[in-house]
Amino acid sequence: xxxxxxxxxxxxxxxxxxxxDTVFGYxxxxxxxxxxxxxxQNDIQHVLVRHEQGAVHAAEGYARSTGKPGVALVTSGxxxxxxxxxxxxxxxxxxxxxxxxxxxxxFMIGADAFQEADTVGITRPCTKHNWLVKETDKLxxxxxxxxxxxxxxRPGPVLIDIxxxxxxxxxxxxxxxxxxxxxxxxxxxxxxxxxxxxxxxEKAKRPIFYTGGGVINSGPAASQLxxxxxxxxxxxxxxxxxxxxxxxxxxxxxxxxxxxxGLYEANMAMHDCDLMMCIGARFDDRITGRVDAFSPKxxxxxxxxxxxxxxxxxxxxIPILGDVAHVLEDMLKIWKxxxxxxxxxxxxxxxxxxxxxxxxxxLTYRNSDKTIKPQYALERLEAxxxxxxxxxxxxxxxxxxxxxxxxxFEDPNRWxxxxxxxxxxYGFPASIGVQMAHPEAxxxxxxxxxSWLMNMQEMGxxxxxxxxxxxxxxxxxxxxxxxQWQQLLHGERYxxxxxxxxxxxxxxxEAFGGKGIRVSDPNDLDxxxxxxxxxxxxxxxxxxxEKHENCFPMIPSGKPHNEMLLGDASTEGAIQAGGAVxx
Amino acid sequence: xxxxxxxKGATSHSAYDLRSTFGDEIERxxxxxxxxxxxxxxARVIGLFxxxxxxxxxxxxxxxxxxxxxxxxTIVTSGTPQVITQIKAQLGRIVSVNExxxxxxxxxxxxxxxxxLKVAGKGDARVEALRLADIFRAxxxxxxxxxxVFEITGTPEKIDAFADLMRPLGLIEIARTGVxxxxxxxx
Numbered sequence: 214x215x216x217x218x219x220x221x222x223x224x225x226x227x228x229x230x231x232x233x234d235t236v237f238g239y240x241x242x243x244x245x246x247x248x249x250x251x252x253x254q255n256d257i258q259h260v261l262v263r264h265e266q267g268a269v270h271a272a273e274g275y276a277r278s279t280g281k282p283g284v285a286l287v288t289s290g291x292x293x294x295x296x297x298x299x300x301x302x303x304x305x306x307x308x309x310x311x312x313x314x315x316x317x318x319x320f321m322i323g324a325d326a327f328q329e330a331d332t333v334g335i336t337r338p339c340t341k342h343n344w345l346v347k348e349t350d351k352l353x354x355x356x357x358x359x360x361x362x363x364x365x366x367r368p369g370p371v372l373i374d375i376x377x378x379x380x381x382x383x384x385x386x387x388x389x390x391x392x393x394x395x396x397x398x399x400x401x402x403x404x405x406x407x408x409x410x411x412x413x414x415e416k417a418k419r420p421i422f423y424t425g426g427g428v429i430n431s432g433p434a435a436s437q438l439x440x441x442x443x444x445x446x447x448x449x450x451x452x453x454x455x456x457x458x459x460x461x462x463x464x465x466x467x468x469x470x471x472x473x474x475g476l477y478e479a480n481m482a483m484h485d486c487d488l489m490m491c492i493g494a495r496f497d498d499r500i501t502g503r504v505d506a507f508s509p510k511x512x513x514x515x516x517x518x519x520x521x522x523x524x525x526x527x528x529x530x531i532p533i534l535g536d537v538a539h540v541l542e543d544m545l546k547i548w549k550x551x552x553x554x555x556x557x558x559x560x561x562x563x564x565x566x567x568x569x570x571x572x573x574x575x576l577t578y579r580n581s582d583k584t585i586k587p588q589y590a591l592e593r594l595e596a597x598x599x600x601x602x603x604x605x606x607x608x609x610x611x612x613x614x615x616x617x618x619x620x621x622f623e624d625p626n627r628w629x630x631x632x633x634x635x636x637x638x639y640g641f642p643a644s645i646g647v648q649m650a651h652p653e654a655x656x657x658x659x660x661x662x663x664s665w666l667m668n669m670q671e672m673g674x675x676x677x678x679x680x681x682x683x684x685x686x687x688x689x690x691x692x693x694x695x696x697q698w699q700q701l702l703h704g705e706r707y708x709x710x711x712x713x714x715x716x717x718x719x720x721x722x723e724a725f726g727g728k729g730i731r732v733s734d735p736n737d738l739d740x741x742x743x744x745x746x747x748x749x750x751x752x753x754x755x756x757x758x759e760k761h762e763n764c765f766p767m768i769p770s771g772k773p774h775n776e777m778l779l780g781d782a783s784t785e786g787a788i789q790a791g792g793a794v795x796x
Numbered sequence: 797x798x799x800x801x802x803x804k805g806a807t808s809h810s811a812y813d814l815r816s817t818f819g820d821e822i823e824r825x826x827x828x829x830x831x832x833x834x835x836x837x838x839a840r841v842i843g844l845f846x847x848x849x850x851x852x853x854x855x856x857x858x859x860x861x862x863x864x865x866x867x868x869x870t871i872v873t874s875g876t877p878q879v880i881t882q883i884k885a886q887l888g889r890i891v892s893v894n895e896x897x898x899x900x901x902x903x904x905x906x907x908x909x910x911x912x913l914k915v916a917g918k919g920d921a922r923v924e925a926l927r928l929a930d931i932f933r934a935x936x937x938x939x940x941x942x943x944x945v946f947e948i949t950g951t952p953e954k955i956d957a958f959a960d961l962m963r964p965l966g967l968i969e970i971a972r973t974g975v976x977x978x979x980x981x982x983x
Contacts, residue, residue, distance in 0.1 A: 333836060338847050342891040345835065362891055395832070396891050521885035524878060 220349040221246035221380040224313065227356035229256050230389045233284050235275060235649050236260070237268040241288025242328060243315025246380035260649060260678060263670035265292050267642035269299020269370075270668070272310045274646030277629045278604055280432060282309040282363050283646060289315045290328030293374070294335065298636060300370045301339040305633025306455060307430055309368035311359050312340075318378035319347050332374045341369030347376065349384030357392040366398030367519040368430050398518060402535030402543060410490070410514045410531050411548045417488035418559035419511075419566075420448045423471065423500075426455030426632065427493015427517060428537050429625040435538035436625045439492065440464070442545055446555050449567055451479040453494050455632040458622035468567060473499045473768050474614040477575035477777055480766075482567055483508050484774035491515045493537045496526040497633070506773030516540045575766045575779055576618055585735050587612065587687045587758045591619035591659070594685060597742050602654045603627065604647045608640040608664030611693035611764045616659040638667030641684060645671055648680040655683070655746070662688040662755075663712050672725040675751040683745055684753045689760045690715060697763045718755035727751040824853065824874045825900040826907060826977045827884065832892040833859050833867040840890050841869055850883050851875060854909075854952070854974035866894070872952075872975050897979070904980040910973045911955040916943040917966030925965045932958045943968075 218226065224247050228236065237260045240248045251259050262268040265287045272283030287296050293314040303310050317326040333345045342362050346352050355373060363371045414420060422443060428435045436459045443450050443466045450460050451471040460467060469476035471483055483489065489511045494500070496515075501507045507527060514531035515523050523532045533540055548554075578588045605620055606629040607613040613630055622628050629647060631639040644658040658665075665686050675682050695710040719729030728748045732741035732755070745752045765780040831837045838857055845852050853872040860868045873883060880898070887896045899905040913934075915925045922944075929936065929946050932954070938945035943966075948958050952975060959970055 334839070337836065337840060338843055367889075395894070519885075519889060521882060521889055523885070525882060528878075 216386040217383055218386055219246065219250075219381060219383050220352050220375065221250045223349070223353045223384070223386055224356065224375070224380070225250045225254060225257065226386060227353050227389070228284060231357070231360045232281070233257055236284045236286050237262055237271040237275070237646065238286030239263075239265050239268055239288065239292060241292050241315060243289035243317060243377050244286060244292075244313075244375075244380075245315075246377065247286065247313070247315070247375075258649075259286075260645070260674065262642065262645075263673045264668065265295035266298050266638065267645070267668055267671045267674065269296045269310065269312060270302070270636075270639050270642035271646035271649070271671075271674075272312070273299065273303050273306075273308045273639075274606060274629050274643030275650045276308050276310055276646075277429075277643075278626050278647040279650045280626060282311055282360060284311045284313070286313045287315070288328065289317055289332065290330045292328075293330055293332040296372075297336060297339055298634075300336055300372065302631055302634040302636045302639060303370035304339050304341065306631065307368050307426060308370065309363040310370045311363055312370060312372045314372060314374045315380070316345065316374045316376040319376045320378070322376065332372070336372050339370070340372045341367075343372040343374065345374045345376075346379055349379050349382040352379060352384065354387040354392060357387065357389050358394050358396075361392060361394045362396050365396060367427075399534065400518070400536035400539045402516065402533040402540035404543060404547075406531055406533045407540060407543050408547055410533065411544060411551060413488050413512055413514065413531065414446065414448075414490075414548065415551070415554040416556065417448075418556055419482075419486045419563045420446075420488040420490065420560065421468075421482050421486040422448055422450040422460075422490050422492060423452075423483065423494055424450060424456045424459055424492045425453040425494025428456055428459040429493075431493060431518075431537035433625065435459070435493075435536075435541060438538060438541035438545060442541060442548075445545070445553065446548075447557075447560060448555070449482055449564065451475070451482065453497070453500060453632070454617055454630060456494065457617060457628045458625045461623040462621035463623060468571070470617050471500060472497075473502070474618065474764055474766065475768075476618070477573050477766050477779065478567055478570035480768065480774040480777055481570045485566070486511045489513045491517075491529070492541070493517065495522045498526070501527060502768045503771055503773045508774070573779070575777075578762075578765075578780055581759065582735055585733065585738060585756060585758045587615050587689070587762055588619055589735060590687060590738060590756050590758060591615050593738050593742060594657070594659075595620050597739065598655060598657065598746065602651075604629070604644075604651060604654055604656045606630065606640040606644040606647060606656070606658040608658070608660040608667075609635045609637045610661045610664055610695075611689075611697065611762075612659055612661045612664075612687045614694075614764045615687070620659075637664040639664075641665060641668045641682075642671050642674075644682040644684075645674055645678075645680055648682050649678070656681075657683045657685050660684055660686045661693060662686050662690065662715060662718075663692050666712075666716075669721075672722070672727060672751065672753075676726045679750065681748070681750050681752075684751070685745075686718065686753065686755055687758050688715075688718070688755050689758050689762070691760055693762075694764065696761075700763070701769070718753045722751070722753035725751075727753060729753045729755065731755040731757065733757040819877045822874050822876060823880060823900075824872065825880050825898055826905065826975060827871045827873060827887070828895075828897040828899055828977060829869040829871060829887055829893055830895040830897075831867050831869060831890075832894065833865040834892055837867065837892045838869070840892060841871075841887065844886055844890065845871075845873070845883075848882075848886065850879065854972075856974040856976050870975055870977050899977050899979055902979060905977050906980060907951055907975050907977040908949055909952050909955055909975050911948045911959070912937070912971045913946045913948065913959060913962055913967060914943060914969040915946065915962050915966045916968050918942060921965045925962060928958070928961050928965075934958060
């Protein structure tokens with residue numbers, strides 16, 4: 214039996230059939246028919262954001278905290294162009310989201326009509342795939358395919374541009390089960406390559422697992438299998454910013470995050486290992502440092518579902534193309550069937566070495582009883598919230614790196630941060646998406662005051678939907694990371710890196726109808742955090758911190774892993790001209 | 797320059813798999829990309845090349861299967877072996893791309909290009925142009941008392957050579973299709 218309905222109704226029907234319960238959006242002329250259908254149903258909740266960028270980041274937060282695709286609905290022209298940053302962010306971090314944009318009627322396309330933009334043209338490089346649907350009969354099948362493409366293989370953002378006349382016209386609805394997609398990425402890894410990796414594991418003297426966001430994207434089974442493999446082998450494991458939580462921070466094999474602001478022990482272990490097993494990570498430049506000095510003595514294996522990630526930056530010896538969960542399952546099976554061999558003696562020695570690096574205590578900072586150090590603020594936040602059902606978002610900058618260093622994650626999907634694109638303004642709308650998906654949970658956005666202001670309009674959304682998101686702002690009245698780089702690289706000329714004319718955040722919170730808390734004395738910090746946690750509603754927590762704190766440890770640009778700068782180290786001449794261009 | 801360095805325009809080779817994928821030498825490869833014939837697919841492919849800084853030496857595209865909505869894009873590109881591998885992987889992950897074939901690696905192949913050359917002249921030059929066209933098996937597709945348009949088919953080098961000879965004889969305009977290529981043999 215075929216069903217006839219309008220294009221607008223198809224949109225809502227397809228979302229329901231795909232199991233969507235929440236849509237983040239903003240109406241406008243070219244999506245009015247869809248909004249009219251949304252008005253006439255109760256299965257899907259629409260969250261009215263205050264800016265389309267917020268809708269896309271909220272959809273990202275929803276997706277990352279649930280593992281389900283996020284959905285955003287915006288109008289044509291400016292609605293679509295405002296979505297571009299969020300789409301690029303989701304592309305870089307492989308987040309499955311579906312963005313629906315309205316478009317001017319098909320007969321007006323190309324006429325520079327009001328609120329017309331070449332949306333599929335603009336978003337082609339920042340989506341995994343996109344479609345302009347010109348016939349209502351094809352709309353439903355395109356919607357179903359969009360969900361399939363967004364969530365299969367390496368996940369990513371997709372966009373469907375729907376002209377207004379297509380929304381009004383009546384056509385035949387294609388059921389979800391009728392979809393036969395051409396897009397079928399390979400998920401099983403090559404067994405010969407996996408066996409080769411297992412053999413390398415058996416012989417490895419200084420092995421390390423280097424895991425990334427791909428483990429989390431692969432689903433809960435991947436994290437479970439990773440934990441099993443790490444426990445069974447006893448090999449050390451480090452993770453990228455994107456992969457935090459796949460292996461628990463309390464696990465005995467955990468050596469912490471690696472990378473530019475990663476832990477000394479993690480980076481040293483990466484540099485000195487003899488077998489590097491990269492699982493769902495992509496040798497990003499924040500990870501590798503200087504490429505030609507990256508882990509020079511190791512054999513490298515790379516498990517990735519995207520062939521273009523393999524051998525892109527670092528040449529690997531054992532490439533395995535496949536989904537992390539599938540490959541880990543086979544790895545475990547083969548390793549077990551071959552007798553669970555590891556070189557226990559050598560790896561014990563390796564662990565001794567790692568423990569020596571750990572003893573450096575690279576996160577040590579000089580605390581103060583007069584001003585709140587940002588690290589201290591996060592240590593207290595961690596102590597007072599770690600036992601709660603907690604989700605953490607961040608903005609981008611120093612606070613983001615400190616959050617990654619000082620907060621701990623026991624489970625996947627608990628940590629939402631803009632890793633690849635580094636989008637200031639990501640965290641607040643993302644926290645709204647997370648709270649919508651987990652109404653009872655504690656959702657905290659660790660922010661800097663400058664990042665937070667970039668999407669502060671979403672306070673309206675938080676108030677309207679009674680979302681008790683906690684905005685934990687480490688306020689140093691500076692663009693902290695920019696200031697740090699200017700100190701290290703640009704002769705301490707602090708060009709436009711301070712936040713002048715900041716709002717009074719307490720009054721700002723109150724103006725929106727939320728609660729504001731300001732704290733500047735370290736002795737008041739715990740009480741203030743408890744007050745934030747006790748309040749059932751959105752809170753802006755204005756934590757006035759030390760203004761000139763630098764984020765350490767740090768691998769200066771253009772340097773290898775074993776030339777990290779530790780806290781209070783001499784930073785004079787740490788970065789040479791060659792490194793200065795590397796951002 | 798190594799013995800395996802492929803000269804511009806060479807059609808096929810067999811020993812490619814033996815090479816390290818991270819060499820530094822620039823190679824020229826001919827890729828056949830089979831795509832769904834849908835709006836924007838060419839933009840996706842070209843956008844990939846410009847966005848990631850890859851070279852396009854020539855590009856041809858046409859529908860090859862009307863019923864199946866399939867088009868064939870033939871791209872001649874150049875880069876280090878690592879870049880060529882990246883290009884193939886990046887092309888392969890475009891949703892509307894069905895198949896990517898590296899004709900330079902996958903066995904012997906034939907490459908052909910069509911050129912139209914307008915040559916204007918009188919007297920001896922005109923006679924000489926006609927004589928050379930005969931040698932190159934170019935045909936005359938348009939003629940006035942003062943000009944010819946020659947049609948020539950062959951490898952890009954053959955067309956280069958013909959154009960070089962025509963230049964002193966009054967070549968005034970040239971149009972080329974870019975390379976179309978197929979693997980040799982029954983498969």
